[in-house]
Amino acid sequence: xxxxxxxxxxxxSNLYLGGYRSFDSITHGYDTLAANYGISVVNAFAxxxxxxxxxxxxxxxxxxxxxxxxxxxxxDLIYDSVPGYSEEAAEIMPHSWKAGPQxxxxxxxxxxxxxxxxxxxxxxxxxxxxxxxxxxxxxxxxHVLKAKGFTSSRIIILDPKPKFSKQALFSExxxxxxxGMIEWYGSDVHGGIKSVxxxxxxxxxxxxxxKGSLVxxxxxxxxxxxxxxxxxxxxxxxxxxxxxxxxxxMDENIFVIGDAAIAGDIPKSAFAANSQAKVAAMNVRGxxxxxxxxxxKYANTCWSLIETDDCVKVGAQYAPNSEKIASTSSFIxxxxxxxxxxRTNYEESVGWYKGITTDIFGA
Amino acid sequence: xxxxxxxxxxVFVVVALAVTTLAAAPDAAPDSExxxxxxxxxEGCHQVGEGARHGIGPHLDAFFGRCAGSLDAFKYSGxxxxxxxxxxxxxxxxLDAYLARPQAMVPGTRMSYRGLTDAAKRADLIAYxxxxxxxxxxxxxxxxxxIGAAAMGIDGDPDYGxxxxxxxxxxxxxxxxxxxxxxxxxxxxxxxxxxLFEYKTNVRQHQVMKLMAVNLGNEEIAALAAYxxxxxxx
Numbered sequence: 323x324x325x326x327x328x329x330x331x332x333x334x335s336n337l338y339l340g341g342y343r344s345f346d347s348i349t350h351g352y353d354t355l356a357a358n359y360g361i362s363v364v365n366a367f368a369x370x371x372x373x374x375x376x377x378x379x380x381x382x383x384x385x386x387x388x389x390x391x392x393x394x395x396x397x398d399l400i401y402d403s404v405p406g407y408s409e410e411a412a413e414i415m416p417h418s419w420k421a422g423p424q425x426x427x428x429x430x431x432x433x434x435x436x437x438x439x440x441x442x443x444x445x446x447x448x449x450x451x452x453x454x455x456x457x458x459x460x461x462x463x464x465h466v467l468k469a470k471g472f473t474s475s476r477i478i479i480l481d482p483k484p485k486f487s488k489q490a491l492f493s494e495x496x497x498x499x500x501x502g503m504i505e506w507y508g509s510d511v512h513g514g515i516k517s518v519x520x521x522x523x524x525x526x527x528x529x530x531x532x533k534g535s536l537v538x539x540x541x542x543x544x545x546x547x548x549x550x551x552x553x554x555x556x557x558x559x560x561x562x563x564x565x566x567x568x569x570x571x572m573d574e575n576i577f578v579i580g581d582a583a584i585a586g587d588i589p590k591s592a593f594a595a596n597s598q599a600k601v602a603a604m605n606v607r608g609x610x611x612x613x614x615x616x617x618x619k620y621a622n623t624c625w626s627l628i629e630t631d632d633c634v635k636v637g638a639q640y641a642p643n644s645e646k647i648a649s650t651s652s653f654i655x656x657x658x659x660x661x662x663x664x665r666t667n668y669e670e671s672v673g674w675y676k677g678i679t680t681d682i683f684g685a
Numbered sequence: 686x687x688x689x690x691x692x693x694x695x696v697f698v699v700v701a702l703a704v705t706t707l708a709a710a711p712d713a714a715p716d717s718e719x720x721x722x723x724x725x726x727x728e729g730c731h732q733v734g735e736g737a738r739h740g741i742g743p744h745l746d747a748f749f750g751r752c753a754g755s756l757d758a759f760k761y762s763g764x765x766x767x768x769x770x771x772x773x774x775x776x777x778x779x780l781d782a783y784l785a786r787p788q789a790m791v792p793g794t795r796m797s798y799r800g801l802t803d804a805a806k807r808a809d810l811i812a813y814x815x816x817x818x819x820x821x822x823x824x825x826x827x828x829x830x831x832i833g834a835a836a837m838g839i840d841g842d843p844d845y846g847x848x849x850x851x852x853x854x855x856x857x858x859x860x861x862x863x864x865x866x867x868x869x870x871x872x873x874x875x876x877x878x879x880x881l882f883e884y885k886t887n888v889r890q891h892q893v894m895k896l897m898a899v900n901l902g903n904e905e906i907a908a909l910a911a912y913x914x915x916x917x918x919x
Contacts, residue, residue, distance in 0.1 A: 600851035616848045637896050651899050653892045673865025677856040
């Protein structure tokens with residue numbers, strides 16, 4: 323059940339902002355799933371889940387019954403986590419943390435920036451979708467400005483965290499390709515983000531008030547609204563699951579996968595959601611037709627592009643223990659790596675995009 | 686020729702000189718004489734050449750072609766035994782990977798050596814060990830196993846392979862199409878198994894593939910091979 327006809331992936335949407343991908347190339351339909359895989363696709367909002375009766379009511383009033391329900395609504399943005407920010411303000415200060423029209427809006431605003439104008443990115447607190455995403459986005463902004471020869475523009479990152487994902491790698495890349503262009507202020511420097519003002523483009527912090535011609539506000543996040551309505555979340559705003567199966571701890575007939583789930587050490591990423599989906603699918607099939615159920619195994623890899631042909635990556639393997647899904651081994655790109663390795667990483671990320679979207683949307 | 690531990694002070698001096706020499710000619714062919722100087726940091730633990738005996742580390746006589754962890758009279762780590770059973774055989778390539786970062790290649794090895802990052806120095810060292818171990822090959826123990834032999838002997842479960850392949854097809858397309866990621870369908874079974882073991886034992890160096898392979902045991906590798914054997918490239 324999807325409320326939309328075509329899906330724009332959040333992953334690689336930064337590369338669209340940077341001009342490396344067309345919007346079309348990151349947008350996919352469901353036709354192949356329906357035509358080649360025997361899947362019934364319903365494009366409608368699922369408004370109510372009746373857990374007792376095991377039915378889902380759609381926005382048009384019709385209902386679907388289920389034996390097992392797999393639910394993956396992703397994240398909901400907590401707009402008021404940033405004082406002054408709102409769904410309405412997002413039309414002026416786009417979040418673009420859900421791909422689609424918001425992504426296009428941000429691209430249009432980025433392309434309208436003139437030399438000397440300033441961009442501000444307000445990044446979210448943990449846990450949030452795509453940990454390296456805001457910093458890859460800053461890199462893509464800088465790439466666009468640099469390519470236009472805009473040497474007077476600045477990109478200010480106001481972060482509610484004292485450190486961030488792949489920090490050493492991004493810092494090294496920014497210094498190398500965009501010296502002086504990107505300024506990152508951690509929470510211990512700016513002292514706290516007080517408010518944003520969509521009219522003036524100002525972001526007030528304890529340290530200072532910053533003004534941007536483009537302000538990209540990525541607020542705090544929690545599980546998608548339907549999961550809150552259905553009662554699958556806990557106090558954290560996300561959904562507790564059984565680490566061995568992705569089965570909801572609140573309802574044995576429901577599985578929660580992707581960004582909405584509390585997946586232990588696994589970050590909220592597309593690769594990880596895809597990996598979780600396979601564990602859930604195996605368990606659903608085991609429930610329904612008593613097919614073999616093997617021990618759960620999860621994986622993640624995230625690639626981030628810093629500048630043309632300079633791509634870094636982080637990855638890990640995960641396994642369930644009695645408490646959570648725990649990391650069993652991991653790697654991360656190193657600073658000072660040779661250029662050909664970084665270029666190979668980029669080519670690999672392009673191959674991964676093709677691979678995972680084929681895996682998701684069929685061929 | 687049996688090399689024994691030198692004075693620690695002199696070791697540092699000679700190694701420092703070796704660095705200077707190499708820096709002047711970084712592309713020089715592997716040189717066993719330079720390697721002999723580098724080996725002075727090893728000989729506190731390892732003896733090499735005819736008559737060599739075990740010390741803190743196993744002797745390196747007849748080293749090449751030897752299965753890892755295979756000498757009876759030496760007490761190896763459990764990790765080194767397992768890698769040997771999985772088919773790790775010492776040759777110039779595997780030794781190079783091991784010397785670069787022993788703990789990365791065989792996590793749990795008892796060899797307390799951080800690694801030699803300079804590839805040219807590793808080549809020199811390997812050249813020296815190769816020259817010093819040139820004893821009668823009939824005295825060398827036969828390699829116990831081809832890499833991946835244990836997995837090749839298992840009749841893999843294709844259902845398990847199908848599940849495990851969920852991870853593979855996130856990047857590698859089932860159709861065999863390549864778009865920046867190599868195809869893994871239509872491979873000969875032996876080559877498929879060997880490739881995964883080569884990632885597992887760090888002979889192949891790709892970060893993502895090493896990560897994917899590190900937790901795969903013989904059952905898992907055999908299962909993946911059984912599953913992907915059922916596909917023909919389109």
